[in-house]
Amino acid sequence: MKRMNYIKILCFFAVIAGLGSIVSCGDAKYDTLDTHAYIEEALSGTSQKVTVQATGESFTTLNVHLSNISSTDNHYKLVTDQSVLDAYNHINGTGYIMLPEGYYTLPETITVKAGQYATDALSIALKAFSQEMMKSGESYALPVKLVLQDGSISPMENTGTFVILAESIIEFSAPMFVGAPSLKANKFTESPETYSQYTIEVRFQVANTADRDRAVFKNGGDDASFILLRFEDPQSDNENYKAHSLVQIVGRNRLYLNPSNSFKPNEWQHLALVCDGSSYRLYINGVDSGVLSIPTGATTFSDVNWFSLGDDSYSRWGNCKILMSEARIWSVVRTASQIQNNMTQVSPKSVGLEAYWRFNEGQGNVFEDATGKGHTLTTSATPTWIDGILSTDKATEWK
Template sequence: MKNILFSLFLLLMIGCQNIETEYDGLLMTGTESNEFVKFAIDEQGSYAISVTSTVCVQQDVKVYIDVDDEALAKYNTKYGTQYVMVPQNAYKLENKEVMISAGQSISSSALVSIINKEELQDGIAYVIPVSIKSVDSGMEVIETNRTIFLKLSKTILFAAPFVGTTTTTRNFPLDEEDIITGIQQYTWEVKFKAQTFDRRVTSEPIKLGGIYNNMLRFGESGNPGNILEVYAGTENKLIAKTEFMVNTWYMLSIVNDGKTLTLYVNGIKDNSMALTPYEYQFDGVEIGQSLKGYEAAQLFHGWLGGIRYWSRALSAREIRTNLCGVNPNAEGLEACYQMNEGQGNVFYDSTPHQRHLRYPENINVQWTEVENKCVE
């Protein structure tokens, strides 16, 4: 409703206003600054869109708009993203014909509404693309601004297990048929929240976990306990610039494109380093430090909110898209442990590969964080 009232306010109070562009034409309102717009469906059920002329029109101009699946496909191809079209029975577009009245530069509004939230799956980045399809006058459409992409945003609640015990510290080897070898590029992601960064043993680091001979440790080589080191193989160590805080959720994304190792923290690049090409393998997941005798000495006190492993290097744009969740069928996603079961001692892999992580029956996982929030 706020969005609708603001659009009406613009029409009534601003009137006709020229926009400085390279050449004159029609565009979806707002795309001159950003073609991607957040549609917060928890806060509003509808989003008002309109068409803008870069110059005041001399006569009434009818513009026909519609949802454009092809535009989204082209965007995904261009930027390597994996946005998904909203299911057809989950939304509606009201008023596909808008009018720019004579003497004005902004059209009447059309409404995009979400009518069935139950059709929307958590973790999938949904978008509704709306494009200018045709115009009943000789006015041109500015191609770069023909489409507005409404990115659906909602608050996702998730549970998380406490892994600050020696019993939850464990290595989970994959079955032989599930092991992937010869990997040259990869991305692995870990979501965590620390209860404390205090060491159990002064001379020992704190190990968050690892995959193959890649691992994450805090407080190595005399660094403070909240300084992260990322290992890729045995020779490469990247030290994070972020000073991590307790009781704060972070998403770590470690990307190896075959030449460079890059760390992203909550979707923002933290640091990177050059690498010598190396072949990796995905043969299991380690939580904490499972090496006998070090379980307690390098214990991480905190929670895990998910682990993902990809057999390709993700782009920064993809990482930011997937901060709250991911499509389990995404290209190259080999395992996705959302760790939001809320009970039990199995972390289920949501991908079709079904590489589940199972604790022995006698180990109880503590689910002490059950109402965490992530805003897409």
């Protein structure tokens, strides 16, 4: 890394830390900041996600640099640090827990030799998760901190830590319905819950988009609390989208928004609606797909219903096949990065997670709330269970 680029980065962190009175970034002098060690990956973010394979070990790398060369060798080690993970969870609204000992291997020695700026890439091994870990539904991470063992150049406080998000490939079963199952959470009806802001998410696969007004999610109530996510427009194929491939939000006061991205049949895809109390924002497969201003106010969840009838008295789902997984309701605004990083799994203990259905029971037509808050989903429809689905699969064959 060039010296002046690093100075700019140090200035940025100085401002963040409130050190503007000590460091003037307009005419920064390198000597003012001294020489520091840092993790290169931490310059562009506080974390990275690693997919952990189902067997054996998976590997990632980190790079340790100095802001200037040293006349002597400097020796470091990477250690795990719970406080780093706690801070990450607090800032990002996540619920990651520490990867257990025995499921990772850190480099034993890290040396930046005299006259050099950096080490070779450091290899970090992550071991395949146990069945117990995968069934727990927890999200795991490895928070590391760079520590000086011998030498004179200390790690930078901000860029000397990093969080590796360890996402395992999960094998699961999912229920397949033919036509609308109309999954209902009766607890919301019996004891409605009101949120000033919220996020609704679901991952699913449909066989076709052959008709309009196919409801993915409904929340019955007055105009102030009305929510309907449905396949609707366009009414016929056009140069941009296939007919009925846009999942539209019809919300407060019957205001609506069509997303700028469409759904494709026969593929696993993700839908998220985020409401901050004054606007709706739709995400399709983690991509920001449109925002709509709405009258300010809270929303009461009183009649939660997944994949139900639309506004008509009969189901427009017809004989369309539906596979579903990872449905959630939050009482917080989820950010784009949170949505993108947690499509296939999230910790049931995550802050603001009010209801979470993983649909991985493997049998029956009753689906438990993984949060333990009792928002059980039920249906009179009988699904066909499809086994052996991997969280990394782009599509699942129909039965």
